[in-house]
Amino acid sequence: MRFFQTTTVCLFIVIFNTAMVPFLFFPQYVFDPAVPFILFMSLLGSGRRAFGVSAGLGLVMDGFSGAPFGLYTTAYLWMAAAMRQVSTLIRVDQVWMIQLFAGLGVLFEDMVLLGMTALMDPGFRIPPTAAERIGVQMLLAAVLTPFLFSLLYRMVPTWNPSTNESRSRSGTKPWRTTSKG
Amino acid sequence: MAIIAGAVLLIAVNVIVVSVMVKYGQPESGIEKTALYISAPFQNAFHFVVNGSKNLWRHYFFLVFAARENEQLKKTLQAVREKNRRLAEIELANIRLRRLLEFRETIPYAxxxxxxxxxxxxxxxxxxxxxxxxxxxxxxxxxxxxxxxxxxxxxxxxxxxxxxxxxxxxxxxxxxxxxxxxxxxxxxxxxxxxxxxxxxxxxxxxxxxxxxxxxxxxxxxxxxxxxxxxxxxxxxxxxxxxxxxxxxxxxxxxxxxxxxxxxxxxxxxxxxx
CATH class of the missing domain: 2.40.10.350 (Rod shape-determining protein MreC, domain 2)
Known part of the structure; x- marks a missing residue:
């Protein structure tokens, strides 16, 4: 069941990115929904599952993309690794933290895609509007990720309380909607 | 026999009186006015009730059927709109494909x-x-x-x-x-x-x-x-x-x-x- 749900979400992300985004207004500002999903899996799921999803999703995205092969996989795997490492050091249990990491995740993905392509291909030029586009993408990711987390929390029961201290112990949401006093 | 004679007489008198009345008009009397004065409000009330009932039927009970009909028509309209949208899409695809076909015939390559x-x-x-x-x-x-x-x-x-x-x-x-x-x-x-x-x-x-x-x-x-x-x-x-x-x-x-x-x-x- 979990596998089916995770696969469904991955499939939706791929379809959204490859078929739905062009029909949205201002598609250049739409962030990759895989970022919140990987953060979610890294924070709430087991490591095996988080890395599995990151690698699978990354390979599919690489297959569809015109970017040098492996960039998506690289970005997703490093993102998952970083998020898991961060969650062992600090408690990611507040909404603003989720928003911050979502924004940073989008920034990281774009940096990997643009930066590594620019490094590998000397003829590649970073678009002049890149900063503005990445900024808007980060902002949108920060605003929407808590809602996506709530949605994913209902859809993908990957909760595993034994693997991380910051994770829920009672099946409630792992993050708080108000800041600590 | 006497009853029949009486009835014939009564009819004859009635006919004569009506003939006279038709010829010379109705004599002035307060009875009709009084009758009218008394009965008119009742007639009015009766008329109000009848009309009210008619209106109630036409504008309320009948509206229930109208609402049902409206819902049905809305559904039909929605289906027609959807069909129209699909046809418009098919028409656009047809135009695009026709252009593609015409273009295909103009180029000397497979x-x-x-x-x-x-x-x-x-x-x-x-x-x-x-x-x-x-x-x-x-x-x-x-x-x-x-x-x-x-x-x-x-x-x-x-x-x-x-x-x-x-x-x-x-x-x-x-x-x-x-x-x-x-x-x-x-x-x-x-x-x-x-x-x-x-x-x-x-x-x-x-x-x-x-x-x-x-x-x-x-x-x-x-x-x-x-x-x-x-x-x-x-x-x-x-x-x-x-x-x-x-x-x-x-x-x-x-x-x-x-x-x-x-x-x-x-x-x-x-x-x-």
Whole structure:
């Protein structure tokens, strides 16, 4: 069941990115929904599952993309690794933290895609509007990720309380909607 | 017998009285006025009740049926609208496919028509996926066109699908020329979504609005296919080349059907290889 749900979400992300985004207004500002999903899996799921999803999703995205092969996989795997490492050091249990990491995740993905392509291909030029586009993408990711987390929390029961201290112990949401006093 | 006689007499008297009344008119008396005065409010009330009932039926109970009918009509309208939308979509597809077919008949190459089924998931690279692959004769390197002009080049194939690098991607380059002056250069994708027409010497006459077509010398794209028109020319004080920007003739965001040229002309140097 979990596998089916995770696969469904991955499939939706791929379809959204490859078929739905062009029909949205201002598609250049739409962030990759895989970022919140990987953060979610890294924070709430087991490591095996988080890395599995990151690698699978990354390979599919690489297959569809015109970017040098492996960039998506690289970005997703490093993102998952970083998020898991961060969650062992600090408690990611507040909404603003989720928003911050979502924004940073989008920034990281774009940096990997643009930066590594620019490094590998000397003829590649970073678009002049890149900063503005990445900024808007980060902002949108920060605003929407808590809602996506709530949605994913209902859809993908990957909760595993034994693997991380910051994770829920009672099946409630792992993050708080108000800041600590 | 007496009863019959009495009745006949009564009828006769009645007829005579009515005849007299018709002839001389009704005599003035207060009885009618009084009767009218008393009965009129009742008549009015009765009329009000009857009319009220009629209205209640017509405007309330009848409205229940009207509401049902309204719901039914709304559903029908929705279905008709949906059908209309589908027909409009079919009509648009028909126009597009007709143009594609007409275009296909005008070009002297064998083509494979394909439908765009996906786009690049990243917002930084420009590729599309079409629903024809090696199973239909598509292979890596084939040029892809539409009636509007050059779309790109096949870069990856599977039996059912192919990935096409769009001409506006930075990695794309097409040997091109200005149609008016035959000035040659290389059209490359610009990160902004248009083209840069590179390596055009400063001495060459290039004007805004000039059409840019493929030269056919790159060994990929056949000669004469539209790329766009010159949208800006800058002649720097130093350097050998002009900076020429080109606006693509193809709207890459809206490409839905494409033609893959399956037998592009082979050049002598390629055959030698």
């Amino acid at each position: 083509t494979i028509s394909a439908e765009v089924v996906g786009r690049d998931p990243s917002r930084w690279f420009k590729t599309i996926v079409v629903n024809k692959g090696t199973g239909k004769g598509v292979r890596k390197g084939l040029p892809v066109v539409t009636p509007e002009g050059i779309v790109g080049q096949v870069i990856e194939c599977t039996p059912g699908y192919s990935k096409i690098l769009l001409a506006i991607d930075q990695k794309s380059a097409v040997d091109a020329m200005i149609q008016r002056t035959r000035t040659r250069g290389i059209v490359e994708g610009d990160p902004g979504g248009g083209f840069n027409f590179k390596y055009v010497l400063r001495k060459e006459d290039v004007r805004v609005g000039d059409r840019v077509i493929s030269s056919g010398l790159d060994g990929v794209f056949p000669k004469g296919f539209d790329l766009g028109h010159v949208s800006g020319v800058v002649r720097p004080t130093a350097g050998m080349f002009q900076v020429v920007t080109v606006l693509p003739s193809v709207d890459f965001e809206k490409v839905e059907e494409v033609l893959i040229i399956s037998n592009p002309p082979a050049h002598a140097f390629m055959e030698e290889k």
